[in-house]
Amino acid sequence: KAGVTQTPRYLIKTRGQQVTLSCSPISGHRSVSWYQQTPGQGLQFLFEYFSETQRNKGNFPGRFSGRQFSNSRSEMNVSTLELGDSALYLCASSLGDAQETQYFGPGTRLLVL
């Protein structure tokens, strides 16, 4: 079974621009969660989508948004980029109930200049 894929792997943007990141979950998985991780920091939860609906949301500003398509692929968008948005963005997929493990993609490393 193919794992979680994320595109692009690396991205350089400038302040004020917007960016869209993509995540393709493991086949059959209906839940996709997004996380932000900065150097030395733990995983900061952004949001989770399950069957095209946002099921959970973290404490990030409205500049961070996401969506999920009918094939469970998910996109995350960040508008009006700030220097502090430079981070590793991880997505993780699971079947979607409490006992199911989340499997992570390799991440997208975003650098904002």
Add this chain to the structure above:
Amino acid sequence: QKEVEQNSGPLSVPEGAIASLNCTYSDRVSQSFFWYRQYSGKSPELIMSIYSNGDKEDGRFTAQLNKASQYVSLLIRDSQPSDSATYLCAVTSRGSNYQLIWGAGTKLIIKP
């Protein structure tokens, strides 16, 4: 606010010894417990999941769950330098709408 607490470390352990990593959680109705390993610059990978009180062993790794005391631990026997990484504890329940609540991670260093 549901929380998961871990000692940030670093925890330094000699090669060949047992490394013991601990995690406490605040939500009494938590159902599922996970340990992930994350190497620097890489994404987290699952080591163990545990759902019932007691011990669960997988090779050199043993997860221990005590729901009454609200803690979960990970033991690594015969520690190897390749075990040096950050270990993340995560907990979920129906009460959190299946959202995984993550600890900040414990950095483990295995000294040759």
